[in-house]
Amino acid sequence: MTSLTAKDKDAVRTFWAKVSGKAEDIGADALARMLAVYPQTKTYFAHWKDQSPTSPSARKHGITVMTGVADAVTKIDDLKGGLLSLSELHAFTLRVDPANFKILSHNILVVMAIMFPTDFTPEVHVAMDKFLAALALALAEKYR
Amino acid sequence: MVEWSDFERATIQDIFSKMEYEVVGPAALSRCLVVYPWTQRYFGNFGNLYNAAAIIANPMVAKHGTTILHGLDRAVKNMDDIKATYAELSVLHSEKLHVDPDNFKLLSDCLTIVVAAKLGKAFTGDVQAAFQKFLAVVVSSLGMQYH
Numbered sequence: 001m002t003s004l005t006a007k008d009k010d011a012v013r014t015f016w017a018k019v020s021g022k023a024e025d026i027g028a029d030a031l032a033r034m035l036a037v038y039p040q041t042k043t044y045f046a047h048w049k050d051q052s053p054t055s056p057s058a059r060k061h062g063i064t065v066m067t068g069v070a071d072a073v074t075k076i077d078d079l080k081g082g083l084l085s086l087s088e089l090h091a092f093t094l095r096v097d098p099a100n101f102k103i104l105s106h107n108i109l110v111v112m113a114i115m116f117p118t119d120f121t122p123e124v125h126v127a128m129d130k131f132l133a134a135l136a137l138a139l140a141e142k143y144r
Numbered sequence: 145m146v147e148w149s150d151f152e153r154a155t156i157q158d159i160f161s162k163m164e165y166e167v168v169g170p171a172a173l174s175r176c177l178v179v180y181p182w183t184q185r186y187f188g189n190f191g192n193l194y195n196a197a198a199i200i201a202n203p204m205v206a207k208h209g210t211t212i213l214h215g216l217d218r219a220v221k222n223m224d225d226i227k228a229t230y231a232e233l234s235v236l237h238s239e240k241l242h243v244d245p246d247n248f249k250l251l252s253d254c255l256t257i258v259v260a261a262k263l264g265k266a267f268t269g270d271v272q273a274a275f276q277k278f279l280a281v282v283v284s285s286l287g288m289q290y291h
Binding site: 032033035036037053106109110113114117120121122123125126129 | 174175178179196199200253256257258260261262263264265267269270272273276
């Protein structure tokens, strides 16, 4: 799709500055929703004793993922280069089907709407959606 | 036929019984036109859609958003046969309006986000699952008569 304009990057950085304090809660809630609303995603976590959305493993993993997103914001000018090793991890070790990136992105957006209803305007929404899509593309870079 | 749990039925009835159609409808449609600008292709005669502010302030967008949201009422009242309920609407969207059915999913994602913002914490994972399942059935039914 389209690459990030300067306006998009500004919008992402500004919004992220507002929400980064809640990054852990955002990550945990987004992952929990993904597991609840899209149960097929649980197939990637068969190694967890407790795959329920509110399990400690799920919360911990939501935090891990969101830490990655936070890092990506700092690398927004070169996502492909900045996320190279993460892409290799997802390509060769985790092998998560890239369709799932879209699913998790959707849930991140839902959580942002819930936690920041006035700040998550349509303009912020489109910038974040584009950013998460670009992030997903960078993560899938090494797949084939 | 789609199976609905008691929780899912109750959740859908509850959300729509409290729905502020004139707020949520316009918010969902305008958000869709901003976030997925190619959807503006269907609204060439709606006037100024030049930027987000114009879209959000556009009275034709607001009116149409309300109309679309009320279109869901029939599904809410006929959850056990949404497919048949929307057969005619599906033909309309295909033959007359020529709407790419992929767009239904885009609007439904925006509606989910608007409802989530309205309900806040009450929009739990389970409520989200029920709401998205309902919209998925609507979207599928609307695409059924395309050929």
